[in-house]
Amino acid sequence: MSSPSIPGDANDQFDRGDVSFIAVCGILVFFMVPGVGEPHFIVVPRNEALRVWSAFLYSGLSRRKSALSLVWAVAASNAVAIFQWWFWGYSLAFSPTATNGFIGNLRSFAHRKLLPDGVRVCHGRHPHGCPRDRGRVVPAMVFTFLWMTLVYCPIACWAWSTNGWGFKWGVLDYAGGGPVEIGSGISGLAYSWVLGRRSERELRNFRPHNVSLVALGTFILWFGWLGFNGGSAFGANLRALMAIWNSMLAAAMAGLVWCALDWRVERKVSMVGLCSGMIAGLVAATPASGYIPQWAAVAMGIVVGAIANYSTKIKFFLRIDDALDLCAEHAIGGIVGLLFNGLFADAAIIALDGVPTSASGGWLNHNWKQLYIQLAYVAACCGYAFTVTALLAAGVNAVPGLHLRATPEQMALGMDDAELGEFATDYVEVRRDYTDWTPPYKDYGRNGEVATTVPVDGSVAPVAAGDRHGVPDSQLGQVHAPHGRDGSEEEPSSASTEKTHNGDLVEKV
DSSP: OOOOOOSSOGGGGSOHHHHHHHHHHHHHHHTHHHHTOOOOOOOSSSOOOOOOOOHHHHHHHSOGGGHHHHHHHHHHHHHHHHHHIIIIIHHHHHOTTOOSSSOOOSTTGGGOSOGGGOOOOOOOOOOOSTTTTTBOHHHHHHHHHHHIIIIIHHHHHHHHSTTOHHHHHTOOOSSOIIIIIIHHHHHHHHHHHHHOOOOHHHHTTOOOSOHHHHHHHHHHHHHHHHHHHHHTTSSSSHHHHHHHHHHHHHHHHHHHHHHHHHHHHHSSOOHHHHHHHHHHHHHHHHHHTTTSOHHHHHHHHHHHHHHHHHHTTHHHHHTOOOTTOHIIIIIHHHHHHHHHHHHHOOHHHHGGGOOOOOOOOSGGGTOTTHHHHHHHHHHHHHHHHHHHHHHHHHHHHHSTTOOSBOOHHHHHHOHIIIIISOOSSGGGGTOSSTTTTOOOBSOBOGGGOBSOOOBTTSSOOOOOHHHHHSSOGGGGGGOOOOBOTTSOBOOOOTTTEEEOTTOOEEEOO
């Protein structure tokens, strides 16, 4: 890495304790990759820790026949993000000589001329959960490079570059409510819109293939997230500790609220629901944990747990197959956190890092204009991320050989076999769906009700989750969705379908 000639020891410009703290936090952020699938890398000085989509969480939430493709997408997008950030991403986000307020220039191309600028840790997330069960992974990597360049880097410049319009206007975004959370959540919604819905057979009766992996990924994610939010204080100081505590409180409360809402509907608690709520709380803490007091973090966790839970229904109103609820958890969570800054940001919390700043807090400090500043920033991030992402996805999809959507035959086969030729576990090759190795039921009553659970060979038949909550697994082969005028499969009428607590469509039985 080339750098300008600097007299004396370059290390004298930095506090070595702070540099060590940031390096450890960056490594913790990188640990989030196997947890949830998110890009990270570390480059000191003034380094960036970019996180890609974590593997265990998204893999566990997918169907068994497409689980490994998401792990591959996580690992590959991490590699693409590392190169992009080194190549020109950092310069486009943080170049101090660009004055347009929108995007940086190439002053620090290939990480040149970094040392005089100080040390910084930043973080970005790609919308790679949205292709689940239907998206091709190699074209998605091309999209990743373009998305990092034209969506993430400009929004990061707005909020964090000293010449960004948001920074100059006084936007309060501690660790990435705009570029990280809204950027990924709204972009995921746009990408899913361009990609199209999964086939009706894939939508019906869906359930995660491995909830233990979902839980493991969430706990790894939470662990790394503490390094992410703590490290965003740029040093080993009291503000970092406050950010860590606020992150813990918000995640805990959001998880409990999400479970309570699930209990209200089904009289059962859900591990997937608990994990979803915890992640929503961590998302809200991303822009707010370094600004608000602890009691406000508790309130924020309660609010975001409820709002994000109900926001899982947005995709049905929009008829967009947001397979992993990126909009409901990441975009909505980021918006809630940013608005809490407008209301409850406290100058005393901001001052805990010992760095002089012009930030004057929010309504808590009688800074009434801060809320509309936050609202304008949220609107700009949402509008820009959706529009540019949709145009990028449509453009990549139009290139011969780079179509984003898999064929119906590939989706039925499973993305692991169609794209990778490998499987998450060996038995998946011979048992891609529940009905493989499962004896057929003897007969069914009216409206698909099981008249008997005795298989034709007289043995006791297993009762699958689908038999309790949706179309019986052994009856899936008898389900034929009507085709629309464009040849695509239409959603069943509301008279014959209902939605589960997590928003999946199932047929009434």
